[in-house]
Amino acid sequence: MKRNRWIYISCAVMAATIGAGTAAADEPLPKAETIMDRFVEVTGGKAAYEKRTSIIETSAMELVGKGVSGTATHWGDTSNNSYESGEIQGVGKVDDGVYNGVAWENSAIMGPRVKSGEERADAIRDSMFNGTLYWRKLYPKVETAGIEKVGDEDCYKVVATPTDGKPVTMYFSEKSGLMLKETRTLVSPMGEIPAETLLEDYKPFDGVLEPTKREQSLMGQQMVVTVTDIKVNAEIPKDRFQPPPEIQKLLQKAAAPAPPAADKK
Amino acid sequence: MPAGGHRLYWSQILFFMHLSRLIAALALTAAIASPADLTPQRQDLNVKSFEYAWKTIRDRYWGTMPVDWQQVHDELLPKVENAKTMPEARAAMIEMIDRLKLTHFNIIPSEVYDTLGDAVHPGKGGIGEPGFDVRVLENQAIVTEVENGSPAAAAGIKPGWRLVKVSETEVAPIIKKVGDAYKDKTTRELYLSRSILARFRGGAGDKVAAEFLNGQNQAVNIDVVLKEPRGHESTFGFLPTQYVWFESRKIGNTGYVRFNMFMDPARISSLFGDAVESCEKCDGFIIDLRGNPGGLGAMSMGMAGWFIDRPNQELGVMKMKGNELKFVVTPRADTFKGPLAILVDGDTGSTAEIFAEGLKDLGRARVFGTRSAGAALPSLFERLPNGDGFQYAIANYISADGKPLEGIGVIPDVEVKLTRQALLDGDHPVVDAAVKWIAQQRSGK
DSSP, X not given: OHHHHHHHHHHHHHHHHHHSSOXXXXXXXXXXXXXXHHXXXXXXXXXXXXXXXXXXXXXXXXXXXXXXXXXXXXXXXXXXXXXXXXEETTTEEXXXXXXXXXXXXXXXXXXXEEOOHHHHXXXXXXXXXXXXTTHHHHOSEEEEEEEEEETTEEEEEEEEEXXXXXXXXXXXXXXXXXXXXXXXXXXXXXXXXXXXXXXXXEEEETTEEEEEEEEEEXXXXXXXXXXXXXXXXXXXXGGGGSOOHXXXXXXXXXXXXXXXXXXXX | OOSSOOSGGGGGGGOOEEEOHHHHHXXXXXXXXXXXXXXXXXXHHHHXXXXXXXXXXXXXXXXXXXXXXXXHHHHHHHHHHHOSBHHHHHHHHHHHXXXXXXXXXXXXXXXXXXXXXXXXXXXXXXXXXXXXXXXXXXXXXXXXXXXXXXHHHHTTOOTTOEEEEETTEEHHHHHHHHHHHTXXXXXXXXXXXXXXXXXSXXXXXXXXXXXXXXXXXXXXXXEEEOBOOSSEEEOOTTSOOEXXXXXXXXXXXXXXXXXXXXXXXXXXXXXXXXXXXXXXXXXXXXXEOTTOOEEETTHHHHHHTTTOOSTTOXXXXXXXXXXXXXXXXXXXXXXXXXXXXXXXXTXXXXXXXXXXXXXXXXXXXXXXXXXOOOOOOOEEEEEOTTSOEEEEEOEEEEETTSXXXXXXXXXXXXXXXXXXXXXXXXXXXXXXXXXXXXHHHHHTO
């Protein structure tokens, strides 16, 4: 255990050294694997991540310039199940979750929905607990695609391709090693929508740095999400991740045998 | 990859507004702004607001702009710069967006925006309602419905009565003026009814003098006591407070629902679902969208899911600049499979049109009534630097059959017009036509 810790501290030092200063134009870019590993280290390191067994995050959101606001709570643990429950002013409840491989969404606007295909794969990937630590499982292929600025900071641009789904592009600060931006294509039955998230105000929560401000942009709308609290290793009841009854009804229907042909219209 | 939830917040794509009533209501109240002289600071804010609105429209317009937008800018900016009063500055901004000749683009005076947004509105300019609805039928303003228990009902006002004067103002010239202005426009009926109902302005308890012709064409003068709005308060962002109501009942063994807006989804979607679920064995189902101006566009997908069993069925597509969003129905576990009738009229707009046309195009519903308002552009609301509200469309909406709704509207499968005589006789020809069709479907005739 002690030995392992030393190994990781060494890795952290190495990674930090690689990332220090601004890479000259003719310098080879660091490998994406190195950049990703450095992100793990600068946000706390493997040991800190592994100490976490559950997360309860609360956040507030505001749709910029539209006067729409809301709050949400996210529960996640090492089962890789997750549940997010939001309350948005003028809209009502919007819930989303992953439970034993079933990805679902239930909102007052759209009703209940079970996700499939790439959308399901994306949700399951997002639901992986300590996903930062296990990036190799999530993204078998990662490539450094260049250096780009995010705000004033030079960032390594890393394109991470999952087994199932569209590539996600991440931008890691050359200086700090922190991820400052992510772009991805949101996939749903409504279509494919490019989306961008700026990650800001990293703060420590039980030894792991997490961004406490996320500015999400899609289709010309900006939403600012501010994390108000993260509880690490708080007890989460076993049934917390159970999908709501509306989703269970859809799942039961999908599992039920088709009616005899004569009954079909 | 960082921990915590963010998937949920992508649901912001569902928050586009498709609301037509505001278009009419706000256009009609735009003239009440203060005529006070502008300070240099205020002039600067007006110029900033003009530039912001102009650039936003330029950057968000989904296709080739119907006018030379730069020329519009160069022509109207000096008017804003040199405006001596707010109404002058605002008129130039309204002229800018009017050049587009499209619905869902509005400059909303801050006075109106603020007043409408407040929850409590005592006195003139408040939220009082007359307790009856009006449509212009054959160039006459006719009461089409009187709310049970309202002061209007207590005063004896009846469906079919003709409204002749409001506050000493003759109604006929209003109908002529508005009717001519919107001649050949699908929004004509919407503007006509709203322009008349807008005359009944004031707080709950205020009185508005009105002259009617009753069923015997005798003049009846009534001080209409305005009442609190029907329904529950609903707020969404910077939109003015809306009052949302829902009703459901059975007509024989046919389910019937009606609601005034696609807003307050937590309550309305739930009530809608309850109504459908309680009607599993009904002969058919009627959704009355007459007078419904729309609201949150995405609600149409959730509600349509009570009637569509197959996955991946589209009501239509929202086409934006560089992107599109399909309005895909989310089927429920238990759907209603019987005949479905949807009722529309010229005051049916936006999300209500998306819902009706989508289900019609998918072959799931038969539409009864008269052509809808053809005002279905998805839009957003923002507050400008000078405090005014700014509504702008960000997409065109193409229905499942591939045609735009804007300027065309939903054309019913079965056209049924209201008549004054039918209303006086207590008949409901549009509902009756739908009930009759459902009965025919059930009997196989």
